[in-house]
């Protein structure tokens with residue numbers, strides 16, 4: 346790793362008793378150490394931590410960024426006692442063009458207001474309704490897996506998650522329109538992670554043919570499609586998430602405007618599908634590499650029917666351990682962003698206003714200080730006897746924590762378990778000899794080769 350010139354991020358105010366954040370701008374000018382980070386994030390972050398501790402700065406893609414490494418720094422930032430850390434200015438430069446006004450990008454009072462209303466759409470009885478909708482879709486997709494025998498699991502999970510989302514969220518039956526919506530959501534997600542991002546002066550949609558320009562068109566398409574559906578959804582008593590959002594009220598009777606609903610729907614589709622896809626892919630891989638775990642999970646699933654109920658899914662204790670361990674090893678959101686809206690401090694280190702801070706669950710999830718053999722697949726570490734995740738209350742944080750903690754956490758667990766449960770009951774699957782899964786480390790985790798598997802009907 347290049348060491349560059351060591352410099353404090355900013356000098357703390359005199360008499361404050363604070364230390365400066367240590368770091369350096371090493372590596373290539375402008376790009377800094379981004380390439381080193383992308384090549385081997387684990388080693389890179391460990392080196393930063395050992396050199397400069399849990400709050401350190403480096404330069405990445407043209408700007409300085411503070412990295413919060415480990416659960417102590419995480420806890421202070423997430424507690425946000427002086428309301429210094431905001432999401433909007435942290436996320437806006439990364440995903441704002443496609444997901445503006447999503448609940449994740451709102452802050453403080455306004456965030457609380459929206460979150461309170463949205464919460465009602467994720468109450469238990471609503472989840473039960475969503476599960477009824479998704480079970481037949483899952484069965485239909487897995488039927489295709491069985492017929493194919495050999496397939497790439499990651500894109501197949503992605504198609505499944507997109508179909509579940511369009512049907513469960515939008516209440517649309519499979520067909521051309523739902524496919525067009527699914528495709529548009531996907532274009533927004535791809536564009537948000539695009540490397541070529543610059544809008545082209547004079548070109549309404551940016552550089553033609555780029556992921557960015559496809560994303561802009563897709564966002565417009567979604568706004569017009571969803572906007573056109575709001576009135577009929579408000580008038581319906583449907584059980585899909587869209588109808589629910591149109592009609593939910595907080596305990597104080599607050600409701601969403603039409604514009605809020607469109608913005609929230611676009612963001613929810615984004616939040617829901619790649620995260621669940623990555624988790625299911627990771628679980629399918631570990632279950633194939635560890636056939637004893639696959640059999641153990643299958644035994645629990647065979648004791649239930651094909652369409653498990655919400656309560657029955659809670660009985661799949663081995664599958665739950667596998668899900669937790671997969672989320673630990675590959676958290677679907679490896680980095681979260683905050684921006685300091687005023688001068689503040691973390692663990693006694695001075696953070697000036699305007700600083701972008703990255704929270705890194707992947708790092709916390711692999712700290713040998715909290716996890717035994719952190720790179721080994723060992724679901725039992727979450728068992729009641731061991732509970733390694735209790736070593737620190739923020740050692741395991743795939744769903745975040747505090748004010749912005751994932752609102753879809755129980756929805757995600759339900760969808761993921763319902764899918765794996767059905768797959769375990771109908772099929773046994775394995776990997777090519779000697780196969781090792783490799784995740785691409787740019788943006789959200791993606792499997793480079795799609796995860797080839799062999800599926801055998803039971």
Ligand code: HEM
Nearest residue numbers: 448449616617620621677681743744745749751752753757
């Ligand atoms: C395994 C799947 C999932 C994982 C790992 C995950 C992870 C996360 C994380 C880490 C955050 C917090 C980000 C931050 O604090 O900066 C978050 C927020 C959020 N997630 Fe999820 N998520 C998943 C699935 C879902 C699903 C299925 C939905 C919707 C149905 C959803 C909706 C949201 C929303 C709306 C927020 C923003 C909450 C707020 O700002 O108050 N997520 N998620």
